[in-house]
Amino acid sequence: MIPAGFSYVRAGSVEEALDELSRHGGAARPLAGGHSLLPAMKLRRAEPGVLVDIGRLRELSYVRADGDRIAVGALTSHRTLERDPVVAAQVPLLAAAARRIGDPQVRNRGTIGGSLAHADPAADLAGAVLALDGVLVARGPAGVREIPAREFFTGRCRNALAPGELLTEIRLPAAPGRSYAFEKFSRRALDWAVVGVAAQARPGGGVAIALIGMGPTPVRATAVEEALAAGEPAAEAARLAAWGCEPPDDAVASASYRTHLAEVLVTRALAAL
């Protein structure tokens, strides 16, 4: 399978990437690790006229402790998240999610910015960033803005970025020593989650919980969070896992099976905390 023709520009800096994106308007797409975009282009589900390759922007590949926040550059690979000592110490939930993505080859190429921008409802890092109350930093022709993870995912494979905007950084509250769990159920020969759960204990009690694969976007399991905050036992609270969700009913799993999985996986995540 060969992608449709396009022209290729390799950006040497973030400024250059932004210039190229605005110069070509809607025809241009950024290319990061290419592990969502290139498969889609090979299937001709995406036919961008111009690819702006941001894959070599070292300036966007970093993990930094910045006061009580951890800043992760958008071009940081899944593989780096898996191994980075700052991630391991400060936001281990992110490492746990990264480790479960696909296979080593995919993790070598894929980036956190690409995964979030692609906005697949079953993306592992999307679940982790949502549970961690991450903030996404976007840079575009109109300047820099921050988008809370809760507002970033606007639909199946849709995000809140404006045309010509690049995701440059993900900011996460540091959570050293906080207990966390990442539970994912996938079919044996498929790495993507049918359903997954990212959870982290909150500092003052209670738990932040995000679900993947349970609707058009990753979502917070608000009903479970509230029940736990109100002192309900975990088993009771977990029953509310799919509350408000519209799980897909497709060839991978029925909506009712996904609903069942959500409850089971939330139960396991709470037990692991």
Place this chain on the structure above:
Amino acid sequence: MRVEITVNGQAHSREIEPRLLLVHFLRDTLSLTGTHVGCDTSSCGACTVLLDGEAVKSCTVLAAQADGLAVTTVEGLAGEDGLSPVQEGFRQCHGLQCGFCTPGMVMAATALLAENPDPTEQEIRGGLKGNMCRCTGYQMIVESVQWAAANGGAK
């Protein structure tokens, strides 16, 4: 566009279409057909090569993305003194039957041992998760990698 890609230590400069995939650059442009295409959908790992030392699925990388970088394919593993330890391990432990998945398996195993010279069985299975084999049932592939780890590693 023009790309310069070093493959198995030899620099190649070629005029290509931007949409050319790395696997086709290797197989069709350079006639290095050791790298296989199994699924063409990023799943099977038969097309695995090393890009600047990291295992990648070359059906999911543009040749343009490899411009200026170094690629190692299965043809680049054997040295003056014969097969690499991973290749020899597959021979010693019968790590292949039809051989279709083998180049990808060997490259993924080489990358694994470069990073983790003494992997556990579980780590070997995890390291080869992106590579599928329709013949062997994997057990002898795992044994081949264990043999390689004990006999020189990634080389």
